[in-house]
Amino acid sequence: MDGLVSGSTVRVELGDKSYEIAIAPGSLDELGFPMAQLNLGNKVLVVSNPAIADYYAERALASLTNAGFTVFSHLIPAGEQHKTLDSIQTIYDCALEHRLERSSTLLALGGGVIGDMTGFAAATWLRGVNFVQVPTSLLAMVDASIGGKTGVNHPLGKNLIGAFHQPRLVLVDRQVLKTLPEREFRAGMAEVIKYGVIWDLELFKQLEKQTRLDRFEAVPPQLLNLILTRSCEAKAQVVSQDEKEAGLRAILNYGHTIGHAIESLTGYEQVIHGEAVAIGMVAASKIALKMGGWGQNWDQRQLALIEKAGLPTRIPSEVTIDSILESLQTDKKVKSGRVRFILPYFSNKTFNKERRGAGANAEITDRVSEDILREVLASLGAS
């Protein structure tokens, strides 16, 4: 993409809603240039949280101003507990105060929470304004910022309120990860491992070669670049084939079915999203093992990667099996009352030689029996 320091570009193909993910170190300072090429209106409202804004808002705002935009900013306190309609109201108020128009842009400078909320505000202010994602967490870079899922939490369930609203641009600058708390870096790594399992065996193998995956400083720049590029490619390919999650896209929920339940039952703080996904992947792997089509060695290799990333692999003991089963019933992924699981699938029968693309390495099923589910949850420490 013109005007950006060298890097790679991944395109999300969605007809007239197509957009690019620009992956380039240092690109935060060049943000204004690719945006200036998108035929956006003059006004940009940057939404962030106080900690991230302290680090990066000045640079982002300077780049936007230099590119000719009129820039405003708005802060929302950090944390999942602020991912509410009340926070969205504060974005609306700010949009009104600065007279944002339909051609204006909401820009998310932050992690998944800021991205999801800014995107939802962009989807619903004036029935939709432009949206740009500048993710600052590993999880947002490889997952949340791509694909147009936006939303907030209902007091009784995560992301129950939301809309599909694709960004016009996603800009990934890996250098901002150096200020990311280590726990959040590890949480993002869970989604990377997910792509390795369900979509990209080569990525999986590259991760296996690395001794440590638990800190930004432990991962060499070349590997981090490969992680970002191939994860974004995986996400972009899946989203391009199934934007609204009518089918294939559901495989990206690998680890998320039980993961969401654990997050919800522990109040979204004790176990954060990526950690819950890690536990959820361990659980899905055990379920797949019991149901066939997935081997003991694959289960162990995945477990080893998750441990190498410093992620939890067991369910907190105060979480009960019954409460998980109850929680699964309110999940968005329920269909006709049946819970749908994403299971890894490497059996010879559907062996995909490239092990990349086409949903070859995961399947969606609602045929997990309650017995198997209870057994697996108990084996992972649920009470």
Add this chain to the structure above:
Amino acid sequence: MDGLVSGSTVRVELGDKSYEIAIAPGSLDELGFPMAQLNLGNKVLVVSNPAIADYYAERALASLTNAGFTVFSHLIPAGEQHKTLDSIQTIYDCALEHRLERSSTLLALGGGVIGDMTGFAAATWLRGVNFVQVPTSLLAMVDASIGGKTGVNHPLGKNLIGAFHQPRLVLVDRQVLKTLPEREFRAGMAEVIKYGVIWDLELFKQLEKQTRLDRFEAVPPQLLNLILTRSCEAKAQVVSQDEKEAGLRAILNYGHTIGHAIESLTGYEQVIHGEAVAIGMVAASKIALKMGGWGQNWDQRQLALIEKAGLPTRIPSEVTIDSILESLQTDKKVKSGRVRFILPYFSNKTFNKERRGAGANAEITDRVSEDILREVLASLGAS
């Protein structure tokens, strides 16, 4: 459409989001049949207000139940003052309580306020569930229920929060209009006259032939049928060509630019939407007259129709010109700080012989000078 008593069907062509407007007297009792053909999930949540529910909910629910749906209902107090995010929250809570799934349906049984809110809840619950419109006001039948504009009001502006979310079906039963308050019947007639001016000269002439348009009982069934069918056709044709209001669709805002300002400045109760649109059309007509391209005779013919419908034609004297100008600046239709007006346009230069379709009879312009605007507003009674 199968299973419906005889009537006409208007199709809104929007690719895989296409749907039908079924116009048939008595069809409320047959509602379940066309819905059963749409491959919807089992659960339907009917949203209405207490007065409308008293009249019609039982019949709607019976028809849905007979067709095999599991039905729930939820009431929201009547009135524009309840068109808020807080009311949307109550729909979310009800959707959660009844475990609505992505394949479930939200059905709006009511006027524009219920339709806009139910549609917004449907657009944003689980990132989008099915939506069906059963409009009970004339305004909702000919305008609000068609085209997928959904939303709620911000304390400082109408419909500033919203989303595009097309219904799967719109079912119009003119018999329910007999319980509609007369004032609301007249308000709906404003939108009908609008189509006559900007899109369908034949409709305009048919309306002129009728002595009174101010009460349901005064309008013969055949004319009411023509009004419903041709208004829905006009709306469907415009929406099919420009779903997201990138261009043409803006002509449907004829009368709405100044109309919205008047509604907003009088608190949405003193002057209701259709009345405000009537005043807005009178104003737009006067502006067009001063700018050329629109004749004195057309201005008078439109005025006569508006009066025949018992609608107001003057701005309440307590509304100031300055407050209108200020209010216009927060309108969604502002682009690059300039207010866009829809002006009627019957000049010979672009004379459309059929006077139907293709946006021939209205134009969108941001070149209305403040002087002309002030003159016209003063002439209509603004202080």
